[in-house]
Amino acid sequence: MIRVENMTKIYGAEQVQTKALDGVSFQIEEGEFVAITGKSGCGKSSLLHILGGMDMQTSGHYFFEETEVNKLSDKEMAEFRNRKIGFVFQAFYLLEEFQTLQNIELPLGYSGWKSGKRRKRAMELLQLVGLSHKGRNHPSQLSGGEQQRIAIARAIANYPKLLLADEPTGNLDKENGERIMELLKRLNKEGLTIVMVTHDLELAKEASRIIHISDGKIV
Amino acid sequence: MRYSIRKALTHFRYYFFTYLSVILEYAVGVAIAAVCFNLLLSCNDKLKEVEKALSEDVLQVTYWGQTDEWAISPDLMVEVRRDADIGAKQEMIYVPYVSWGFSIPDEEWRNVYVMFPTKEDYEKLVGESREEKIYVGSIVEEYLVELEKISKDSKKIGFFYSNLLEWNEGTLWLGQQTIAGKDTAEMEIEEVEVVLNKPFKLVSQAEQFSLQECIILPPEYMSLLENGRNVGKDAIVLLPTNSERSDMQAVGKLLQRLAEGNEELHFEVTSQLVALRKSASDLTAEYQDLVYVSVSILAIVMLGMTGVFIILLQKRRNGVAISLAYGATKLQVFGELFLEVFFVFGIGGFIGMFVATKVSPKVVIEALEVVASVRFEVVVAVLLCTFFETLVVCLFSVQAVKSRTLVETLRQTHR
Ligand SMILES: Nc1ncnc2c1ncn2[C@@H]1O[C@H](COP(=O)(O)OP(=O)(O)OP(=O)(O)O)[C@@H](O)[C@H]1O
Ligand SMILES: [Mg+2]
Numbered sequence: 062m063i064r065v066e067n068m069t070k071i072y073g074a075e076q077v078q079t080k081a082l083d084g085v086s087f088q089i090e091e092g093e094f095v096a097i098t099g100k101s102g103c104g105k106s107s108l109l110h111i112l113g114g115m116d117m118q119t120s121g122h123y124f125f126e127e128t129e130v131n132k133l134s135d136k137e138m139a140e141f142r143n144r145k146i147g148f149v150f151q152a153f154y155l156l157e158e159f160q161t162l163q164n165i166e167l168p169l170g171y172s173g174w175k176s177g178k179r180r181k182r183a184m185e186l187l188q189l190v191g192l193s194h195k196g197r198n199h200p201s202q203l204s205g206g207e208q209q210r211i212a213i214a215r216a217i218a219n220y221p222k223l224l225l226a227d228e229p230t231g232n233l234d235k236e237n238g239e240r241i242m243e244l245l246k247r248l249n250k251e252g253l254t255i256v257m258v259t260h261d262l263e264l265a266k267e268a269s270r271i272i273h274i275s276d277g278k279i280v
Numbered sequence: 281m282r283y284s285i286r287k288a289l290t291h292f293r294y295y296f297f298t299y300l301s302v303i304l305e306y307a308v309g310v311a312i313a314a315v316c317f318n319l320l321l322s323c324n325d326k327l328k329e330v331e332k333a334l335s336e337d338v339l340q341v342t343y344w345g346q347t348d349e350w351a352i353s354p355d356l357m358v359e360v361r362r363d364a365d366i367g368a369k370q371e372m373i374y375v376p377y378v379s380w381g382f383s384i385p386d387e388e389w390r391n392v393y394v395m396f397p398t399k400e401d402y403e404k405l406v407g408e409s410r411e412e413k414i415y416v417g418s419i420v421e422e423y424l425v426e427l428e429k430i431s432k433d434s435k436k437i438g439f440f441y442s443n444l445l446e447w448n449e450g451t452l453w454l455g456q457q458t459i460a461g462k463d464t465a466e467m468e469i470e471e472v473e474v475v476l477n478k479p480f481k482l483v484s485q486a487e488q489f490s491l492q493e494c495i496i497l498p499p500e501y502m503s504l505l506e507n508g509r510n511v512g513k514d515a516i517v518l519l520p521t522n523s524e525r526s527d528m529q530a531v532g533k534l535l536q537r538l539a540e541g542n543e544e545l546h547f548e549v550t551s552q553l554v555a556l557r558k559s560a561s562d563l564t565a566e567y568q569d570l571v572y573v574s575v576s577i578l579a580i581v582m583l584g585m586t587g588v589f590i591i592l593l594q595k596r597r598n599g600v601a602i603s604l605a606y607g608a609t610k611l612q613v614f615g616e617l618f619l620e621v622f623f624v625f626g627i628g629g630f631i632g633m634f635v636a637t638k639v640s641p642k643v644v645i646e647a648l649e650v651v652a653s654v655r656f657e658v659v660v661a662v663l664l665c666t667f668f669e670t671l672v673v674c675l676f677s678v679q680a681v682k683s684r685t686l687v688e689t690l691r692q693t694h695r
Contacts, residue, residue, distance in 0.1 A: 106691075115605055116687045136609055143607020150690070156599045158294040170283035171607040215606070 062222065062254060063089040063112065068121030069277075070107045081107040082118070083277035089256065091222075094249040096268035097258045104277045105258040106227055112256065113225045114142045126222070143171050147216030149226040153208040155200035161211045162187065162196040168219040186214035190244060206237030213244060217253065224248065226257040230264060242267060284612055288619035295592060302588060303628040305581045306669075310632025310662055311639065313574035317661065318640045319652035320567045326650050327560040563645060581628075582669045589621060589677040597681065601689040614678065622670045629666040633659065 070082035081104040089095055097105050110116040111123060114130055123130045125145060133141060142148075147168075155164050165183040166174075174182070187193045190210040192203075200208055209229060216224055226245065230238035242264055249255050249269075257268065265271050273280050292299070593600070603613050636654070643652040683689040 110687045110690075113605070115690070116685065139604070139607050139609045142605060148605050154598050154602050154690075156602060158291055158596075158599070163290065167603065168606040170287065171603070171612065173283075176282075176286070219607075 062091045062126055064122075064124040065112075066122040066124075068108075068111070068118045068123060070104065070111065070116075071119045072107075080277050082111075084121070085274075085277070085279055086121075087272060087279060089254065091254055092249070092252055094246070094255045094267075094269045095257070096265035096271045097256065097274060098260070098262065098265050098271060099274035101260075103274045105274055108274070109225050109227050109256065109258055112223070113146050113148050114138050115148075139171075143168055144219060145222045147213075147219070147221035147224045149209070149212050149216045149224065149229045151228040151231040153200070153205070153212045153232070155208055155211060155215075157200050160197050160199055161192065161203065164200065164211060165215045165218050167215055172219050182218060183214075186218055187211075190214045204237075205233050206240060209233060209237070209241055210244065213241070213248075217248060222254060224253055224255045226255065228258050228260065230259065230261065238264065281615075284616045285619060288616045288623065291616070291620050292623045298588060298592065299624045302581065302585045302624055303631070305584065306578070306625055306628030307631035307635065309574060309577035309581050310629050310665075311635040313571070313578060313665075314633060314636035314654075314658050314662055315640050315643060315652060316567055316570045316574050317658045318636065318655050319643055319645075319650070320564060320571060321655050321657065322650045322652050323560055323564045323567065323645070327557065327564060330557045330560060560650075563650075578665060578669070582672060585621065585624065585669070586673045586676045589617075589673055590680050593617070593677050593681040597683075597689055597692065601686055604686050605690070614674065617678065618670060618674045621673050622666070625666045625670050625673075629662050633662055 065088070066086050068082055068085045069080065072079040072081055083104075085108065097108065099105050107116070111118050114133075117131050125141070130138075130141065155161070156167070159167075162180065162183045165186050166179045169179045169182060184193070184196065187196050190213060192207055192210060192214075195203060195207065195211075200211070203211065209232075213224075213226075213229070216226075224245075229245070230241050233241065238261070245255055245257065246267065255268075257264075259265050600613055603616075604610070608616075636658075640652040640654050644650070683692060
């Protein structure tokens with residue numbers, strides 16, 4: 062499903078260049094659950110941002126279902142993010158102005174879903190993450206673990222092909238972290254391809270494959 | 281689009297109390313500005329009216345204020361157009377009918393006559409429009425036709441023909457309107473003997489008697505008048521004729537004063553107009569200052585809103601980034617922000633306009649008979665201003681807050 066060829070990512074201008082990714086190549090097949098590990102600053106987030114269509118590599122190729130992503134226009138890129146990708150962030154990033162239901166509806170809104178259908182789907186997802194009773198709450202009224210579950214619900218709302226999670230358990234305690242892992246594993250079992258960045262080697266072991274990055278290279 | 285509106289509304293509701301002060305400030309700014317502009321434009325119109333009257337082409341007398349004896353109805357306006365030249369080639373006097381508030385009861389319609397200076401004029405008019413243009417109240421703006429009510433034995437008749445003074449008795453072409461029902465009108469042309477048996481008299485400020493009963497002459501003819509007096513170049517002479525109408529009392533009074541040779545009865549149009557022009561332009565200048573003040577208020581509100589919005593956007597950085605990450609285009613996000621600000625200014629502007637429509641009619645300049653009526657132009661200007669302020673606020677705030685890339689924003693808010 063995903064093919065990355067010889068990808069590099071260099072930040073900064075000429076004098077102070079940081080090589081975040083240095084000739085990375087790999088493939089991910091549909092239905093895989095891949096964990097990306099590596100020590101801090103090795104370029105995991107950079108990689109994930111590129112995979113999610115939020116950033117551009119400096120050189121190399123990124124194919125998503127045989128489409129070369131960095132050849133897409135801005136508008137197509139937005140659509141790519143909207144329909145193909147679900148992103149889960151370490152810091153949840155829920156919109157405080159919106160109720161949880163409305164947060165989940167976000168990608169659906171930009172996808173042009175009618176409000177009734179949107180609401181129905183959001184309810185479904187709330188149930189899936191076990192928070193049906195919190196639909197009207199604002200994010201600040203939820204615990205961290207609950208917030209991350211809502212964030213996952215939002216990420217998968219528009220039936221993405223690929224779920225990218227950047228340290229989804231990084232801000233959570235062990236118990237909540239495990240719950241999130243459970244949820245991700247369940248989604249993976251239902252056929253969702255997942256790429257997860259994590260520091261936690263134990264969590265990484267639960268994935269079907271581990272990609273280890275060191276200094277911008279796969280080892 | 282629907283979703284963007286909804287999202288903008290949610291934000292607007294969430295931050296409503298943050299925006300409240302801006303909304304009220306903008307409302308005040310708009311209200312003051314709108315009232316000022318209404319007044320200014322009304323004054324300006326007055327000024328134009330006066331200027332026009334002062335120019336050679338159109339001589340216009342507007343009566344306002346109050347004389348000792350008669351209250352004056354404000355809609356009474358006489359317009360004398362000396363160069364009017366439609367249809368007939370001769371120099372003519374034109375008194376627009378509508379200004380007189382003149383109407384003929386239905387049952388008297390069959391007695392309405394339309395008078396034409398020449399047969400050709402008659403044929404031209406009747407040829408052009410058989411039905412509509414010839415009956416009372418509908419024609420006069422376009423055709424130099426004057427309607428006059430003539431009873432069977434009538435000796436009075438209104439004239440518009442410039443040769444009037446040379447003409448004492450003779451033939452005029454009259455079209456007689458024979459009306460069976462309201463809808464069918466037929467004109468028959470016939471020659472009518474008309475005998476003018478009233479001497480001309482000089483009066484002025486004939487506000488309360490019907491102009492319908494007057495012959496209105498340009499001053500050039502005054503010297504020809506039997507008892508013509510020392511009338512200024514632009515004076516208007518009104519000649520009351522007999523009538524059964526109640527305002528004959530006023531006519532009587534006028535006639536009486538005339539008989540006494542009262543000098544006051546001279547009515548100099550021009551000098552009065554000049555005075556009016558001065559006060560109108562003075563006032564216009566005065567209100568111009570107020571306009572500057574109100575425009576400054578609007579500008580300050582715009583600055584204030586920019587400040588508020590920049591701070592809000594800084595707080596909401598990740599909201600924007602998240603929207604982008606989940607498939608919004610930059611344009612969509614900008615649209616949402618625009619809408620949100622537009623709600624703020626829109627509601628403020630609406631309140632301001634509402635207040636202005638209530639306040640404006642109460643702002644009256646008595647000396648000019650000017651009321652700051654609500655002007656369409658001002659409504660449009662407020663709309664444009666609202667749009668403009670919204671755009672500027674959005675562009676500035678977005679420029680001030682935006683990061684170079686989406687990922688940078690995400691990393692920024694992460695810290
Ligand atoms: N905008 C940027 N400009 C310059 N350098 C950057 C920029 N963004 C990231 N970097 C650098 O790129 C390298 C990789 O960053 P990245 O965020 O991908 O690391 P990471 O593996 O996710 O680390 P962590 O586990 O701490 O999140 C780091 O050295 C970082 O300092
Ligand atoms: Mg990272």
